Amino acid sequence: MxxxxxxxxxxxxxxxxxxxxxxxxxxxxxxxxxxxxxxxxxxxxxxxxxxxxxxxxxxxxxxxxxxxxxxxxxxxxxxxxxxxxxxxxxxxxxxxxxxxxxxxxxxxxxxxxxxxxxxxxxxxxxxxxxxxxxxxxxxxxxIEQALLHAPNTAVNATLLAIELVTAFLPIHQTFLRGVFTAGKLLETLMMKLPMDCVPSVSMVIRCAVIRLLSVGIGLQSSWFSTILVHRGLLRFVYALTTPEILLKDSLLAASLRNFFQWALLNHHIEVLLDVAEKVPNLGIAEITPFSDILQFVREKPASELVEKVVAFFGIPEIERNAGGIGGRTVFGFGEF
Incomplete structure (x- = not known):
């Protein structure tokens, strides 16, 4: 009572x-x-x-x-x-x-x-x-379960929970790496990004998720970008990366450009290679920072790009020689 x-x-x-x-x-x-x-x-x-x-x-x-x-x-x-x-x-x-x-x-x-x-x-x-x-x-x-199962109408609670995870990410990398690697939290959040997701999601939640991704891709360590590429999670970001969205003067457009700019600044090579592969089909090759990413990849010899990835992720020599840049398994990543 x-x-x-x-x-x-x-x-x-x-x-x-x-x-x-x-x-x-x-x-x-x-x-x-x-x-x-x-x-x-x-x-x-x-x-x-x-x-x-x-x-x-x-x-x-x-x-x-x-x-x-x-x-x-x-x-x-x-x-x-x-x-x-x-x-x-x-x-x-x-x-x-x-x-x-x-x-x-x-x-x-x-x-x-x-x-x-x-x-x-x-x-x-x-x-x-x-x-x-x-x-x-x-x-x-x-908090994780609340984010996994939160209704899209609970905007305030979802927004603050995402912001909390974003604030903790740079200082609690050991703990959150385990959370993102073992669970479905990151994928569940990124599923909210496409405009046609059902049920619909508030735009402020999309911006919060992109901000979380920007903080993760802004880390000097490469584990976050590895998860994004290895699990194919960037497809949810590409679903938003259209000329119609990027050319608008909006918080979402600025957040998206900021995310890809951080990938370029920190030379997260696997992300840049993935972007260079997808950008020509999205009609955004002339938009900054995608034009800069394409130029960066074009100017770097393939062997140098492979060496950078090897140095970044610590891939053994035997796996380094397994194939070319185009394959997803060339770098020897196993299941997390």
Whole structure:
């Protein structure tokens, strides 16, 4: 049975911790820092106690967001300790709000909380590394499943979840490489790109997916581009790459050009070879950056391109001599 929380008490707590407004012209911040475990325990209990008024949930989430900004390392350990046998799972409740809340403000606050807790480079801190392992083992699958099965009408939740994955990609490559290699998440997201996909998808979601791809192709490491080419996922990008779309002054056109420009700048050779093969049939050979990609491939001797791919992906000599550039198996890629 859900317990209804006294709204006056929550408002008083919110004002004490997050500041208060004396008048329309004056705002005074009050950084009252009580013992974090006490505050977080109270917030966790309220979220777990059942359905509360939207105003209560909003204020509780804002309090948690403020505490996380003050002490992200402690809060990260606090939330993840709740998965070890204790009944209150505040982090799970927060992720549920991100994916299911009808309040965009609450969803954005949870996005900020997750970014503050886990959007940090954990290579120099063993505790942070262990916390990340637990997050990707216990909580990220919830986000992944939501993206795999989200209805196309859930635009806000889908957009924020994609943006979260995009933000984590450069700093959590070890974890997300496993996610993209073993699962269907990347393919499911890319299936939203074609204009004729059924059911229809919001244009902002298409732009978010292209942004994710641009961040992945912008990595110095080649594993992301390898997945795209080896699994044939670029076909979903080509479905959008038409003169009608590229020549428009739109966010989608800019996002597409940015994606291919990153492939060229980082010399992701297999992607460039694939683009050079497909571009003549798409009627976009004269459009930048595709004209630059074609020129790059034409000016490089075939042997040099093969050598670059070998250096990029570490292909043994015996596989290097298996065939020519035109084949998909020439570079010796096996199943992931």
């Amino acid at each position: 859900s317990a209804v929380v006294d709204e006056t008490a929550v408002i008083a707590l919110f004002k004490a911790f997050c500041g208060y407004q004396e008048s329309e012209d004056e705002f005074e911040e009050k950084f009252v820092i009580p013992k974090e475990p006490i505050i977080l325990d109270k917030c966790a209990q309220i979220l777990a106690s059942g359905h509360q008024k939207p105003e209560i949930v909003q204020k509780i989430v804002l309090i948690i967001e403020r505490i996380c900004r003050l002490n992200p390392s402690f809060c990260c350990s606090f939330f993840l300790s709740k998965t070890r046998g204790e009944p209150c799972d505040c982090l799970g409740e927060l992720i549920g709000l991100l994916l299911e809340s009808e309040d965009l403000g609450v969803q954005q606050s949870v996005y900020q909380i997750l970014g503050t807790l886990f959007g940090r480079d954990a290579t120099m801190n063993l505790d942070d590394r262990l916390n990340l392992r637990q997050f990707y083992a216990v909580y990220f699958p919830v």
